[in-house]
Amino acid sequence: MNTGILTEAILEFPDNRLLIDLCGEYDRNLTDIEARTGVQILRRGNQLALHGPAEAQEAAREVLNALYQRLEQGRSVGRGDIDREFRLAPEEQEPGDQLEMFSGGKVEIKTRKKLIEPRTDAQKAYVRALFENELAFGIGPAGTGKTYLAVAVGVNLFITGQVDKIILSRPAVEAGEKLGYLPGDMKDKVDPYMQPLYDALNDFLPGKQLAKMMEEKTIEIAPLAFMRGRTLSNAFVVLDEAQNATSMQMKMFLTRLGEGSRMVITGDRSQVDLPRGVQSGLQDAERLLSHIDKISFNYFTSADVVRHPLVAKIIEAYEKDAERGA
Template sequence: MVTTQLPQTPGPDTLHEEAVEFPDNRLLIDLCGEYDRNLADIERSLGVQILRRGNQLVVMGEETPAKETVEVLRALYQRLESGRMVEPGDVDRELRMGSDSDEIGARDGDQLEMFKGGRVEIKTRKKLVEPRTEAQKAYVQSLFGNELAFGIGPAGTGKTYLAVAVGVSMFIEGHVDRIILSRPAVEAGEKLGYLPGDMKEKVDPYMQPLYDALNDFLPGKQLAKLIEEKRIEIAPLAFMRGRTLANAFVVLDEAQNATSMQMKMFLTRLGEGSRMVITGDRSQIDLPRGVTSGLHDAERLLGRIPGIAFNYFTSRDVVRHPLVAAIIEAYDKDAPTG
């Protein structure tokens, strides 16, 4: 790749221009994306214009955004050169986190090694998962580095998705023998009444987001076999009572809907060789009025205990549709204070 700063005519409204040359035209096509979607996303985010001239991309805009655009384009092209794909999520990650040329401590070999400032990748059977914000990156590092970690923040910030990805990665590499995923079976503001079927059919609707995450990381037949063998368990929080969860990667999702007693019960299930992740959103408590959220109590009581990590997300870390972040911000501003 060759970057050329183009000559400009002096004037108050002069735009900074840089031309970046990409030698492999096939990779350049992938870089641009279908109907130049990737370029359009970069233009919209950084406020620049990108023109394609042969095997060059010409960036026009104010100097700082133009230079940032060049770095984003270079990083995405290098990704393609390494044999990986560039999808909209990869573009979003580069725009949020910027380019980092350091080596990835966990790309090859054991992912439990300390990360050394570079990108973080989580290996699963079906895909590589990469954090898309600095908070997500710190969260993943925390999950690998701590036996008990909390992820707290609004919907769409990847708390559960990344936790399940780390669990699958550790399971694949043999660091744990089982994955146990749990949620409180609390209805989100609606009374659904009695559900038909056996116990599994009754609770599965509450657990569906956990199945969805697992399906992203493991082939269907392998996942079904692991569930049949109980090496992967998905169960309501109430089913955890009386168990000791050893050599397992354990996730409690929607923890804001656990009562204080349920949270204490769950946290004390942690056994030898296990790791536990608690995720929740304090703005989506569905417990009856007057019932204290166990997540709130856990923050208050455990925040200063060494070895327990608390990781927080904001609307800036939302990685769903951009409107989701705007919706969360609007509701946060309207929330009563004090």
């Protein structure tokens, strides 16, 4: 069969109001799907006519039907949802899964403000690992959702009563000796380096609730150095930018894990800011812990970048340049 022959396929949608949402404002959702598949999509009443090669039509049909089902479930459809449908392989039923958010093979994270759904297979596997392991590593380039998804899982476990607090940490390596020259107290000095963690929390929790939780110390955001001497029990703990932790700092952090806690370490091996000759604690942890049961390692590539499409191309260009120089 020659899939290059142009044909027409008709999709019919019973609810015209949902069809309007499916098409998007000024049909921008249809435009996105057309750009990805090469299929021309025309609306006729409560029908969509697909013009193009049969294989491309089938891809567009699957995405349109999946998005319409989202709308029937009372969910919204945006560019991120379209992106996810194209990236993810078809859902597989996985009977016996004990986690409610995985029912029917779907992976979802419920927070106070929104429902988070992984957009790539690697993100999906990562979220599963976060729920299923007490210690998990997420390693890969910027923009792949490593920290964002980890914080979302932490908020989910907190609001469902599975942990009592959320602790988010980062090495303040970028500041170095310049910290002392910044105005304000220590919190004022380190807050700029913690801002990505605040941004993620603001996406998942209402402002007043977040402020109250931080005041009550049920959510803590602190530099890695502040973790020394603590035992972190019944907490969801995230170490972000872990490539900038030294081997001693990483060992110190990992041994803070207390009863009833879960720990996530995220990092990007290509963005080490440690002084020359200082070994990254993230690399040491990979080498020493990868064979231990119940410790998961999930890896991301530029294909998992969910920021602006140019970010993935930028990362790929730098990766190729590094390979040529190796």
